[in-house]
Amino acid sequence: DVKVTQSSRYLVKRTGEKVFLECVQDMDHENMFWYRQDPGLGLRLIYFSYDVKMKEKGDIPEGYSVSREKKERFSLILESASTNQTSMYLCASSSRTTEQYFGPGTRLTVT
Amino acid sequence: AQSVSQHNHHVILSEAASLELGCNYSYGGTVNLFWYVQYPGQHLQLLLKYFSGDPLVKGIKGFEAEFIKSKFSFNLRKPSVQWSDTAEYFCAVNALYYNTDKLIFGTGTRLQVFP
Numbered sequence: 001d002v003k004v005t006q007s008s009r010y011l012v013k014r015t016g017e018k019v020f021l022e023c024v025q026d027m028d029h030e031n032m033f034w035y036r037q038d039p040g041l042g043l044r045l046i047y048f049s050y051d052v053k054m055k056e057k058g059d060i061p062e063g064y065s066v067s068r069e070k071k072e073r074f075s076l077i078l079e080s081a082s083t084n085q086t087s088m089y090l091c092a093s094s095s096r097t098t099e100q101y102f103g104p105g106t107r108l109t110v111t
Numbered sequence: 112a113q114s115v116s117q118h119n120h121h122v123i124l125s126e127a128a129s130l131e132l133g134c135n136y137s138y139g140g141t142v143n144l145f146w147y148v149q150y151p152g153q154h155l156q157l158l159l160k161y162f163s164g165d166p167l168v169k170g171i172k173g174f175e176a177e178f179i180k181s182k183f184s185f186n187l188r189k190p191s192v193q194w195s196d197t198a199e200y201f202c203a204v205n206a207l208y209y210n211t212d213k214l215i216f217g218t219g220t221r222l223q224v225f226p
Contacts, residue, residue: 031212033213035216040120040218041218042117042201042216042217042218042219043155043201043216044216045213045214048212048213050211050212056211058213090154090155092155094212096212097143097162097205097207097212098212099145099157099160100214101157102147102154102155102156103154104153104154105154
């Protein structure tokens, strides 16, 4: 079974803090993705990576950055957290042209 | 820009009722199509997918979807829902022309099934 794990299920941070969300997959997938999920808005792509050290902006990259130093690990960084970044963050991975496999999500609250 | 529309935002059914959730996409070329489900407190998981071939696709738990190219649609169906089908359902599309594995998701449909 494909497994995508995320470092935290729940996280509470203060405005202005730097936040790191980690995602690890165990299936040697080339692609990894970060989404945020908000009620009524569905899933919106923040960034994705199709190879180590490669990244591309998604639909809502502002306020976020990413890092992929190893194939199995993809990190999402909030340089200076703001309250409008309170959300559920989902990581996913896939091989080329296959379905995406999702992690359990991290519910981030910024106060 | 590509987009995916799920017209039903919230659907309430009784057990044994039939279900059809709409999904329409805006891209006219070759597409891969997906339905994902998110049960309460659980992660998103794949319900079914269409890449090519028979446009009627069967998935897990008795769900099926039909790809109608002329209507740009990929509606999800189940003849008889159960209480355990209560979940949020997301349609997603990958437009192959752009040579990327990105998915565009709809905004989701929340299904509540009452016993």
